[in-house]
Amino acid sequence: MAHVILRHRDVENIKELDVYVKNGGYEGLKKALSMTPEEVVNEIKAAGIRGRGGAGFPAGIKWSFMPKGDGQKYIVINNDESETGTFKDREILEGNPHQVIEGALIAAYAVGADMVYCYWRGEYMDAAYPAEKAIKDAYKAGYLGKNILGSGFDCDYHNHFGAGAYICGEETALLNSLMGNLGQPWSKPPFPAQAGAYDKPTVVNNVETLANVPPTMVNGADWYANLGTDQSNGVKIVCMSGHVARPGNYEVEMGKVTYRELIYGDEYCQGMRDGKEFKALLPSGGSGPVVLPDALDGNVSFEGLNDYGSMMGSASVIVMDEDTDMVWAALKMTHFFKHESCGKCTPCREGTFWLEKTLHRIMEGHGTEEDIKTLDRVAHSMQGKCLCALGEFAVSPVIGTLKHFRSEYVAKVRQAEAVPAD
Amino acid sequence: MSETVNIIVDGIEAEVPKGLTVVDAAKMVDVDIPVFCHHPKLEPVGMCRMCLVDIGMPMFDRETREPVMDDDGTQKINWGRGMQTGCTVRVADGMNVRTNTEGVLDARNTVIEFLLTSHPLDCPICDKGGECPLQNLTMAHGLGDSHFPFDQKMKNDKHVPLGDLIALDRERCIQCARCVRFQDEVVDDPVLGFHNRGRKLEIITYSDPGFDSYWSGNTTDICPVGALTTNDFRFGARPWELRPVASISPHGPEGENITMSTRQEAKSGGRVVIKRIMPRQNEQVNEIWISDRTRFGHHFADADGRLMTPMVRKNGELQAASWDEALSLVADKFKAAGSNAAGLSGDRMSNEDLFAFQDMMRNTVGTNNIDLANGRIAGGDVTAQVGVGTGTNLADMGAGDAVIVFASDLHEEAPIWWLRVKQAAQRGAKVFTFNVRETRLDAVAAETTLYKPGDAIDTARALLNALNVSDQKAKDGVGAIASAIADAENVVAFYGFEGLTYEETDSLSRILANVLLVNGNVGKANNGLIAVWPHNNTQGAWDMGIHPAFGPGYKALDKAGKSAADIYESGADALYVMGADPVGDGLMNGRKNVGFMVVQELFMNATAELADVVLPAQSWAERDGTFTNGERRIQLYYPAIAPMGKSKADWQIIGMLNEKMGGDKPKMAASLVFKKAIAAGVAQYKGMDYRSLAQVEKQFPDVGGADLYYGGNSYENKHGMGQQWASAAESGEVTSLDIPDAKSSKVSGIATIRTAALYTNGSLLQHSELLEPRMATPRIMINEADANGIATGDEVQVRVNGETMTLQAYVNGVAPQGVALLNGVPHVAGVIDAEITKG
Amino acid sequence: MIAEKYAKEIESLFERYPADQRKSAVLPLLHIAQQEYGYSSEEAMKEVAEIIGCDPTHVRGIAGFYSLYYEEEVGKYVLEVCNDLACALRGADEFIKMAEGKLGIDLEGTTEDGMFTLKNVMCLGACDRAPMLQCNLKFHENLDEAKFDQLIADYRAKAAAGDSEPTVVDKILIQTHH
Structure with missing residues (x-):
């Protein structure tokens, strides 16, 4: 077409x-x-x-x-x-x-x-x-x-x-x-x-x-x-990035193409880079919660990821392979939101600052189980309380990874707790 | 209140004014929705998120518009998708607000916790501690615990000077932007801003000088934490040690209501001293704002150099004497002088002082030779007839109204009026300014008329004539202004004395009175004339009869006495100078023709140096009394500190002297002078006493006092809103006033006029060291076309009225062509033909 | 003084906005001033404030809020490497390490000859072509070590030759009138 x-x-x-x-x-x-x-x-x-x-x-x-x-x-x-x-x-x-x-x-x-x-x-x-x-x-x-x-x-x-x-x-x-x-x-x-x-x-x-x-x-x-579905008319440009073989923009008719096709289809990304296994993707940059392999059957449309707890958003798909450290990914995204917080409202200004600090601590091997609870709590303290959508979205990387990859957080803090701090 | 809506707050049904925010509406029914960034005097921004509440609206069927009912027969409420900020949402009919749900309480906890993660725990050394909204709200809504490691909090600079008046503690700042918004929205000096973003957001100023505004101190009041403090008060005392004393500003004709916070302290030798000046809420006068002149200009009260004891000249030297000795001498001399005595007064004294003064001179000494020592502007007798109506509140003026400002730079002369007229303009009032040069108010003026020096009276007459002709639809010049004034519902006219002689101000006041009379803009609230008096109680001086031609209450005298000018010219057998310095002001040439002279003062000024007797008076801070502001509001102030040395209140001194000369015994208290003498002797003050002046009304918005979240913003007015006296136009018809011909002070050379500066070095402000760097330096501003080789920065000699001044020249586009402006120099009347020479 | 140098261009900039909204031109003016003065120096900010007719506090606030304005002195060429998640998944962090080594500076540092400043920045909108960087607003994409070497060599050569090419700011903000 x-x-x-x-x-x-x-x-x-x-x-x-x-x-x-x-x-x-x-x-x-x-x-x-x-x-x-x-x-x-x-x-x-x-x-x-x-x-x-x-x-x-x-x-x-x-x-x-x-x-x-x-x-x-x-x-x-x-x-x-x-x-x-x-x-x-x-x-x-x-x-x-x-x-x-x-x-x-x-x-x-x-x-x-x-x-x-x-x-x-x-x-x-x-x-x-x-x-x-x-x-x-x-x-x-x-x-x-x-x-x-x-x-x-x-x-x-x-x-x-x-x-x-x-x-x-x-x-x-x-x-x-x-x-x-x-x-x-x-x-x-x-x-x-x-x-x-x-x-x-x-x-x-x-x-x-x-x-x-x-x-x-x-x-x-x-x-x-x-064109498209009942709720999503027309075509959508999808930005594919991350661990795919052929990143770039792809124009698709809404509801007609699954995320799996986008990643593996010949006319799209032609598979994962270096033939690695798919681990997770962020469907809307940092703003939409991370989804797992099951969501690959969801299609690109406003409603296509409803069943998987996420959303198409701007269709900025960041694909991550099996080697990706999800705590690291959450920190990267959280750093972005902290850097970009305008500072106007309290929950976003303070919340992004503390999310990043806490993630940093965990990534650097100084985290504790209490820190994971702090992440939960800060995310909760921001949700529904910010002035604009940035603040609301800023918790998404943390909430999403905590939901699906909590074990990676736990592994990091257990390791840290096993090694006495210097 | 106009339109109202019905709302429910936590189950309480209430009828509240339409347009209120949910926060302010809830407060009306005593439901506290805590806030940090919100302030009723500022536009809502919804930044801090402390006021998140559930807000619901009754549900209606989309199709039928019928109410959707719940099972229990009540209308269903649509609570929306989440909490909303109560400070940004305006009440609507049927609105239902919940402020105590689990979600709301949780939100408050988290906002407090977040704010405290960046906030130092230095309440024990913080100036705001004790009157701090953050402290209060933490006690009320905080968890008392934090989930964040203390050692990872942001550490910021703690002593950042924002100019030389205000200091910023970056750690305490919670980024509510109240200060930034106040400077931008309220006073239009946007010299504070945010720098950086996110958690690094911080307050900066980059103006020159830093925080360049006459209003900077107000930001320390509305700061909800201890981030902004004045260099005057910082680390000076704890709020709970302070005793608040209600007072009135001793500067300016607006009559700012203030509170003096005092403390008895060891470091001041056990004396009670003024630690700070803060606003005291009076929505009709100054709301909750005061200028920095009022805030920082109190130090003269306990300055070094105050006169501590009476002095009598012996062997050519002024030597300490007892009150009895000094007053006996004065009594003898004035008794002997009789009708050849004269009395000159300043216009900063209280009504009690002024009344007692003229009473003694007229009725005991027997002379009408009474005048203001330094009368700059006439028209008290005119405002007595057509002054603004009682109930006038400039805050009520807006669209459909007009304000005339003639020959005055309100920003420099009466900043509160500048602020309130500017805000009226922003609400839609048409402001018309008239002057020889541009002033700050022009920025919001509907039209600015620049007249040539000397043409003020002709310009005012042209306006009056245009109003009087039947065809007011002229589209340009004064015609258009006249037609706008004719169309206005309410009209207030201010007039000042910039570039005018005393006689010209007399004519001007009468012409403007007639302008107001044409369409009946007199005798009712928000209509009438206001004189921009030079001092805090010039109005009172007129009311009390400090005038050679009329007595108290503007009662014409059978035989007028000598005016100040006559006295300076021809002298007197005995001259009494109260609170003035005619020698220092260059009005009186030494003691020429003055037989005996007594000076009653705070400081040893140039006149006092020449006196035979010097009597130490008390400053306003040491005693009580009343001042009458330019809106003719009589306002009461209370004693704050103990008297300096042996000083006495002016009215007391006069009272003792009066008795020595065979007059009545002195009154026991200022309140009795007011009640027994003034209320009886000044018709307009009839029926008033200190009790009636002390009456208070509930103020809205409610931002005074010990409120949980507006605490520390302003003092509540517990000690008196004052009372306005009614002008003649309110009780009877005032017909057109006669207009005497004033000699226009036109000159042939470069017309030089003196312009006011808020901070001009003088007997009071020179004692406030903090203001010193901001004091207007003596300067002359010249137009480029007239510069004649003079450049900015050059020193020039300017010869004014026979005196030569050395001034710095500025060729900066401020002075119109053919006009030179003197600034930072003492008063000079009218337009003068100054000789300006370089070098 | 950009006010004199670009008087006509600045006037045409103001024409884009309502007459009483001179503040609207603060971002483009600061871009131009920054290019002229090398960074958003005090002088640059004061000049912009004067042109607009606002207090310099406002301009400094703007310079502090937006990440493309540098309040500290920077090198002739500012290399801004994106290492956000999408770029980092394609080796941006390793690329930065490599660049630091090659230039002999840390992030935020400037080479001794004042030629290059290296910064890491948030997403530049070229995630599909990472690793990438922008140099004085010009994008360089799909980079690797060899391409980086070439890029540095090219810029050094350009600088040695006097670099008289119009910049991005020249082309977009100064040379455009319609």
Whole structure:
């Protein structure tokens, strides 16, 4: 099947405006401009495009939360992509930038916005040349700016570069960062649709989410809804990393491909690296609980891992082989969350700090059984008490590994207790 | 309260104002939801997570909108997916809040435990200990145990100076951001920030000077731990050793309600001393904020150099004398001088002092030669007619209202008013500023009118004329302002004296009175005139009749006495100077034509040096009394420390002297001076006494006192909210006021005016060493176009009124073209044609 | 002084945001200032504050919050190796050890000639091409010892030749106007 999102893999140089247009580019926008904004929102609602950043909130419903009528509104594209194991949005914007611009324009038209900011994580600046060129070309060709395609619809589009902060992937933190503040999230309400960028109604959508919009407009909501499962429409890009033979991004129809196929399938990762045995995988970077070999039969969809106690999330799959020390893996992920905690709320600021300290102690061979209980307790003390999802997710590596690999923790502390501390 | 909603908190049904946060609403029914980051005066942020509670809403069927009922016949409650922060959620009708479930109690335990893992256990040496929300809430909600190894906690710097007034203990900081938010949201000096992130998050300041704000001390009050402390108080005393004494700021016309924390201590030789000044909540006056001038500017009270004993000049030298000897001499001289005597007073004295003073001079000595020694601004008689109505609360002003600020830099002259007018603007009030130069308030002003030096009166007249013409819809200039003022529901006008002569301020006050009268913006709350008086009791001085032309209560005299200017010019047989320094201020040229002079003072000032008798007075901290603020609120203050040496309260000295001259016996107490003399002699004060002034009302938000989680923020007001006296417009019609022609002080050269600075070196502030680095240095600011080779940093000679000052020059874009601004120098009236020469 | 050097570019940066929201440009401005001054020096931060019209405290807070701003002096080239879980599974930790050895410095250290600073960073979004690093915002992927040697040699040669190539910040933040 031809790619829906990663079209640069099928069409050479689709990042160039002329190639994109020759291959049906901006037809979705034209179609949208021929409809009323409300019809566009309804089309996206009917297609059932769910957010690809991880939470899976239906994009059309998000758009419909925007107040009607005049007044400044914004579309903000979330290209902060900083979750460990996630590298899909970078490829989309590097290879197929016009599809994102077009998606954002359709969103802007649908909600009555006249300004799009694309928030890039600062580390992706080098990957932004094609997108910068695409913006320039789109302005020149009349797809951006005043009176787009003679429709009377005006819309500007700017890239905005962050400077290294995972938390800015959280939509309110991202908006704070865009406004020149510390990238700390705020407690919702207000939701961005009520008061977002510069206190004005704002839609924040993930890059991949918006890339789904133009083909949906062209082919219709039914076409899109027919792809995937009842709850997960369309296609999903899966980022495969870790101990696999051929890591990378793979675009799959939702619900049609199992994790086993992703790892072992010829058109995907072609097996484990060095022929090792599979041990476990993190399906959503650090944010989703770790799953065991039984979960390989789960499929890639929002509901595909429900039975295995985890979730697809952003589909950033980190695969680990039989030699992986799961306490070490938990420490790595916990270190990430501690490093990226913005410090605003107490449980996350203090909790990630203590999770890491305690894991460190265990890894270094100074742990005790009491330390394992401390991990349990800190995780419990954070769950349900943090200001934003980062804090809630930060306990996932510890909770997941404690659930499935507690014996590895116990072995480490028993060994430590057997050897007198120096 | 306007709209209300019905909620249930832990089973208690309550009707609370709509828009309140759950935390504040619960407090109204005495349910404590503990908080650290939340503060009712700040925007909610939900950071600390201490206030997590279960919040439910009644369930309705999505389709039919019918209530969904439980088996027991009550409506089902949807408790949502988890706990929510009570500080960020606003109450809604039908809301059900549970604050005592297992989950909620567990959340509190864990938040406390987390906070304590980074917090040092140094309560025994912490200034906040004893009034510390973290300590209180740990006792109330903590586990009393920690699961974390103590030796792995973060260790941080403990003495980080944030400028020279405030110190930060990084270990104690719990990252609640109250200080950062206060500086940003409330006072608009965003000079504190967070640095780094995660567990490394820390408070920094990078301004120059560090923590550059007139409000910095307030952050130490609202800090819920001992992280921020003032260099004035740090390690000075434990809160429980302190005796709180209710008082009123001796600086500025706003009348900040304060508490003086005092302690009797060995290191001060067994004396009771002031350890710190903190706000005392009065929502109508200063809420819970005080400026740093008020907080740190108390040291004059027990400074070295206070006069300790009466002195009489013998053989050309001032020598210690007994009260009896000194007063007998004074009595003889004033009795002899009679109508040729004169009395000049300062405007920092209490009403009791001022009343007694004029009473003695008028009724015992027999002269109307009474005036303020350093009158800078006229209009007490005008505010008596159209001053802001009783019940005025600037915090009630907002959208639909207008505020005029004329010839005053509120930020420097009356910072509390600056703050409250700024906040009114942020709530939507239209602020119109008028001055020769830009001031801080312009940032929130709907429109700023810059007039040329000398054009103040013409500009005000133009505004009045525009209001009086029928077509107020003019779209530009004063016309547009006039139409906005005409459309406003409430209008308050402030006027000051920057660049104006005394006569000009008189005209200005009357023109503004007429501006307010056009649409009836007088005689009711949140409408009327406010004079930006230079001192804390200038209003009281007017009320008490420290004026050559009228007596107490603005009663016109049959025969006016000599004004201060006349006295300086022509002298007097005997001159009484109370709490003033006309010689030092350059108003009086030595003792020319003064036969006998007595000075009643705190310090040996330049006038006292020339006196025949010097009488030691008490500072406000040593006695009780009342001050009347610029909103005409009479406020009571209490004695905090023991009298210095043989000093006496001014009214007592006057009373003893009066008796020596054959007048009445002195009153036994200040309260009796007020009740028997002032309330009887000043019509506007009728019916008041110290008891009525001491009345209190419940304050909302409730952030004073010994509260568990707002404790240490401010003192509760237990000793008096004061009483406002009614202006004439409240009881009867006031018609348009006559406007005398004031001579405009235009000049041909570079128009030089003096601008105020909050910290100007003077008789009071010079004793607060902490403020010294922040004192305005004597300077002149010149426009680039007028610089004439003068550059920033150059020393220039400026000749003002015949005196030459050496000042530092600044060519920094502050002064408009053709205008030079003097700063950090004593008062200079009007616009002067200063000679500015380099070198 | 970037205010003069890039006056036009900075103006066009401000045009991207609402007129009363100059603070929005703080991140790009600090990127530019950091490039100009070599790191986020006090001077750099004060200048950015002045351009925006905010207190320098705010800019310092920003510099401290975001990991791409260096508040301490760094080498001419900052090598930032990701050793998050996904990269570590593909040998990033061993790669860092190797790099430390080759450069003769520890993590966070700078070579004596001031040429290279070595840091480890969190996920850079190139997990499928680990081990990888970014050097002054430019990605270098699928690295091994030999490629690292080459990379260091290339940068040294570039520096010796005066390194006049436009940087990533030049190309994206300074040379773009639309």
